[in-house]
Amino acid sequence: MPTGTRRTVLITGTSSGIGLAAAVAAARAGWNVVATMRDPGKADALREAAAKAGVSEHVHVKRLDVTDPRLVAACVEDVVVEFGALDAVVNNAGAGHVGTIELETVADVRATMEVNFFGVVEVVKAAMPHLRASGGRLVTVTSVGGVVGQPFNEAYCAAKFAVEGYMEALAPVAAAVGVAVSVVEPGAVGSEFIANLGLDIPAYVAAAGPYAPALTHYLDRTTQAFAAAQTVDDAAAPIVDVLTAERPPFRVQTSPQARAFTGLKLADLDGSAVQSLTGGWVTASS
Structure with missing residues (x-):
């Protein structure tokens, strides 16, 4: 049933990381949160965090695999029936992927x-028909990898570039029917994202053939970047800001580092600055 006069937000990918933090933060900010995940059996961490924050009654776990169209449609319809409306969606579910085309x-x-x-x-x-009915918000967590192509992230960056382009194109169309669209771009975040890649790094490097030196340099650099990563709570805070802002921006980065990184690309008209930067990620430092 609806929780008082709280507006309802559906957030995908909430079993860990940014999604979990965003679900709890949104509930604390006054939202009724439908927290979805592929396996509700992995909801213990979310439930514990919600209980610790005193918002358990406002966080509702539901099963959702975003790659299954029938489950997606059924979940959204169930939310509208159960809570009376859908006021916002946060697309957070996703999966990392490291590789290059000759090796995969x-x-x-x-x-x-x-x-x-x-x-x-x-x-x-x-979700769009329901967001249109409520004059709602559509927020999508992309990545700095949706702005800057990064070595050994070809498929992942391609997907995130596609999401950024899709949302940038959708935004004025959605605005014409009362729906505000935003993308949130994290950089390195201290979550289970890297662990969830499931890579046997020594074996992967050993099988990389001529790419092994470049891959080794990339992995060393990335390990260092994640050692100084932003916390999941800090990364989730801009998501809640976008949900509650009177006039939400289309694009927002979650840290000064992410702003500087994406700013390089957005000001790099011929692409040379980005290529110079990322080229250094796969070569030995002088």
Whole structure:
């Protein structure tokens, strides 16, 4: 049943990381949160965090696999029936992927696109009629990798670039029917994102052939970047800001580092600055 006069937000990918933090923060900010995940059996961490924050009654766990169109449609309809309206959606579910095309299959690339891009599209497709009815918000967590292409992240960046382009194109159309669209771009965040890649790094490097030196340099650099990563709570805070802002921006970064990184690309008209920067990620430092 609806929780008082709270507005309702559906957030995908809430079993850990930014999604979990955003679900708790949104509940604390006055939202009725439908927190979705592929496996509700992994909801203990979310429930514990919600209880600690005193918002358990405002966080409702539901099963949702964003790559299953029938589940997406059914989940959205259930939310509207149960809570009376859908006022906002936060597309957060996604999966990291490290690889380069000679070392993987096209099927690997398609699978990365499926969860990170088409999963978002499925949720948007199901939610838009209800967001239009409520004059709601559509927020999508992308990545600085949706602005700057990064070595050994070809498929992941392609998916995030696609999401950024999709939302940038959708935003004025959605605004014409009363729906505000925003993208939130985190950089390195101290979550389970890297662990969830499931990479056997020594074995992966050993199998990389001529790419092994570049891959080693990239992994060393990335490990260092995540050692100084932003906390999940800090990364989630801009999501709640976008949900509650009177006039939410289209694009927002979650840290000064993310702003500087994406700013380089947005001001780099011929692409040379980005290539110079990321080229240094895969070569030995002098």
